[in-house]
Amino acid sequence: MTNPIKKENFDVAVIGGGPAGMMAAIRAGQSGARVALIEKNQTLGKKLFLTGNGRCNITQTGDDIREFIKKIGKNGKFLFSALSIFGPKETMDFFETFGLKLKTEKNGRVFPLSDRATDVRNALIKALKQNGVKIIFGQDVSGFKIEDKKIEYLELAGKKKIHARNFILAVGGKSYPTTGSTGDWYQKLEKIGHTVITPAPALVPIETGETWIKELQGISLKNIIINLTANDRKTSIGSGEIIFTHFGLSGPAVINASKTIGQHLKSGPVALEMDLLPTLNNFQLEEKFKADFENNKKKDLKNYLSVIFPEKIAFLLIKLAEIEKDQKIHSLTKTKRNHLARAIKSFPITATALLDFNHAMITSGGVNLKEVDPKTMRSKIVSNLSFAGEILDLDGPTGGYNLQIAWSTGHAAGAWAIK
Numbered sequence: 173m174t175n176p177i178k179k180e181n182f183d184v185a186v187i188g189g190g191p192a193g194m195m196a197a198i199r200a201g202q203s204g205a206r207v208a209l210i211e212k213n214q215t216l217g218k219k220l221f222l223t224g225n226g227r228c229n230i231t232q233t234g235d236d237i238r239e240f241i242k243k244i245g246k247n248g249k250f251l252f253s254a255l256s257i258f259g260p261k262e263t264m265d266f267f268e269t270f271g272l273k274l275k276t277e278k279n280g281r282v283f284p285l286s287d288r289a290t291d292v293r294n295a296l297i298k299a300l301k302q303n304g305v306k307i308i309f310g311q312d313v314s315g316f317k318i319e320d321k322k323i324e325y326l327e328l329a330g331k332k333k334i335h336a337r338n339f340i341l342a343v344g345g346k347s348y349p350t351t352g353s354t355g356d357w358y359q360k361l362e363k364i365g366h367t368v369i370t371p372a373p374a375l376v377p378i379e380t381g382e383t384w385i386k387e388l389q390g391i392s393l394k395n396i397i398i399n400l401t402a403n404d405r406k407t408s409i410g411s412g413e414i415i416f417t418h419f420g421l422s423g424p425a426v427i428n429a430s431k432t433i434g435q436h437l438k439s440g441p442v443a444l445e446m447d448l449l450p451t452l453n454n455f456q457l458e459e460k461f462k463a464d465f466e467n468n469k470k471k472d473l474k475n476y477l478s479v480i481f482p483e484k485i486a487f488l489l490i491k492l493a494e495i496e497k498d499q500k501i502h503s504l505t506k507t508k509r510n511h512l513a514r515a516i517k518s519f520p521i522t523a524t525a526l527l528d529f530n531h532a533m534i535t536s537g538g539v540n541l542k543e544v545d546p547k548t549m550r551s552k553i554v555s556n557l558s559f560a561g562e563i564l565d566l567d568g569p570t571g572g573y574n575l576q577i578a579w580s581t582g583h584a585a586g587a588w589a590i591k
Contacts, residue, residue: 182208182306184589185326185336187313189216190353192561192578192585193342194296199586200340201303208334209305210326211352212312217293218351219344222533223575224281228289230267231260231579232572234280240576244568245431251566251580253547258583260576270295270302281571308334318364322555338556338589340549342582345535345562346371353535357563365553367540369565373532374431375574380420381441381522384488388416391482397447398429399518402436406445409433414446421521428569431536434526446519448481457513465509469502473512476501489515534574538565548588549581558585 184200186193189211197209209216220228232240237255241248264274264282272295273285284291300307308328315327326334341361344353358368398410410429415422436442449457468476474497477486490497493511495504504512529535539559543552549564551557560582568574 179333179335180208182206182334182336184208184338184340184586185210185334186340186342186586187326188342188344188561188563189213189307190219190342190344190351190561190578191217191296191575192582193340194300195579195582196340196342196560196586196589197305198296198299198303199583200589201300201305201586203590204304205590207303207305208308208336209300210308210311210313210328210334212310213352214309216307217296219348219353220293221289222348222351223289224283224572226289227283227287228292229281229283229570229572229575230274230292231263231282231576232280233260233264233276233282234571240573243573244566244577247541247566248568250541250544250546251577254549254580254584255576257587258580260572262583263576263579266299266579267292267295270299279571318554321553323557336556338558340558340560340582340585340589341563342560342585343563345538346529347373347375347532347535347562349529353562355529355535358538361539366543366551369537369540371535371537372431372434373526373529374434374536374567375427375533375570376430376434376527376531377417377422378420378426378430378433378523379525379527381524385416385420386418388484388488389418391416391484392423393448393481393485395450396425397450398425399445399447400429400432400436401443401445411450419527420523424570427533430526431567433523434536437523437525442523444521444523446521448485448516448519454513454517457517458509461509461513465501465504469500471501473499473501473504489519492520533570534567535562536565536567538563541565547584549585550588558588560585 183205184207186197186209197207201207275285276282311328313326317324323339343357346355392415394413396414399406400409409432410425412425413423414425492515549558561578566577
């Protein structure tokens, strides 16, 4: 793990020491190839510590391959070959081989038994060492020389050069730039002929336009459905927990819906509706009101609602339904009851913006997949270059999907690079 000399030759040079880069280097090293892993930071896998709230959700086992691909969206089919060869099962076997004990939680999310991202990184470092990968820390690639659509060498700081037969680019996107993912490679790739789909923050909280949102800061609601209406059609775009913040909304349901919301924000603010009681349809909620109100005639409506929702939410629902705040249940008309049901089933929120890359878990956009071989991750433009991880135009929901993309594409790129 020493600094490079003026000129070094390798079979494979991997640029980027994140999850995808480490997996690519390990896979290439397993063949006995001479592999260099070049990382601009002084440590590997910084972004691993930000996944799963620091516990590192390494993969997702709740779906078969086809369902996994469906969750990725329109680009998911690109992953079919990579997932078939190195999917969630192979990922779990890999980490257990290198001493990491795992556990599977609800919804198929897999974590280290210790709940420590450090243990995931240590397993990867152990694998790197066992497979003879040379790690070059604190070095960014300042340039590279290409001749006849082939990389001849990389140039590091101080004009040091790294020569290799094949190169793997696993430098991440633009999310969490403090980890080193600054997006500076997009322009470099465009200069050598690649097309880059415009990067955008994904898996990110949203800003909202309502002035009362600050009053709800810190309140969370579970089992919520987020709906978006476009072209006179209401569509569910997220479900699960939401968290009210001083700027808008966060939480898994919102974060997973943020990509779709971001696409609609290109045309202006987006009107959302949240179903706060999705287990009851409109008729069932009306029947529940009838029965409960009959048994609580003398009770204040706000006290009744505060049993179902946090008090501040209860008060807001009464306001949205245009009901007097001290209204007694016995004096509530059918019309007011319907207004209240509508406020609960169609709770209005206006999305005005996504937070920036500093708050995004992942980047949407990246290298155009039409220019990459899905079996090998090899560039169709530069013959000895392949890609892995977030630099590609691939992103999925929370729950281990994005790390599995990193493992699968890294493994595929590493396997090709030694042929």
